[in-house]
Amino acid sequence: MVIETRVKCRRCGRDAPASEFTVDYVYKMAVCANCVRERKASSNSSNHPVKNSPLSKSIMSEPKQNAVKQSVAVDWDEDDEFLEKTAGKKVVSEGVKVVKLDSGKLLYPCPKCKYKFKYDAERNNPNKCPFCATLVRK
Structure with missing residues (x-):
């Protein structure tokens, strides 16, 4: 009969078999499978907010207030518009x-x-x- 070693998770304090533990790059330590599942579930839910929540409806329905109209210089042209759009953007390398x-x-x-x-x-x-x-x- 093989008795599996049980270890206490340093994050949640739960006892789990040692074979369930993995090194998680977010927590930067070995954690149990439940902690990894919880982290992945919370990161997925935070990336995709619920569309029908009352908070998101109120944010979407508010008219944009305090919109300040920017004055445009006399010599403003298409090149200036292009430069304004691309100046603050970060170039993302695919490789x-x-x-x-x-x-x-x-x-x-x-x-x-x-x-x-x-x-x-x-x-x-x-x-x-x-x-x-x-x-x-x-």
């Missing part, structure tokens, strides 16, 4: 900056958690980030 190491290996930074690990391009190994399990982009 990941990889550093080439010896014999086909790369130092790959994970786009999600920024964890840097060695990636073998010839064997495509590991195919996921060892820290957060995000798939490696090719």
Whole structure:
């Protein structure tokens, strides 16, 4: 008979089998599966607010007050409009900056958690980030 080791979660205090624990990149420690589920559920609900909630209805129905009309310079043209729109925007790069190491290996930074690990391009190994399990982009 095999007795599984039970460990107390440092975040919630619940006893759980040691095999259920994972290192979570948000909490930066080993936590039980329930804590990970709760975090993912709360992050999903905060990203997608309920459309029919009374708070969102009141925000959407309020007319925009205190709208200040900006004065436009005399020599204002299309180029100025374009520059105003693009000046504050951040350029998002789609690629990941990889550093080439010896014999086909790369130092790959994970786009999600920024964890840097060695990636073998010839064997495509590991195919996921060892820290957060995000798939490696090719």
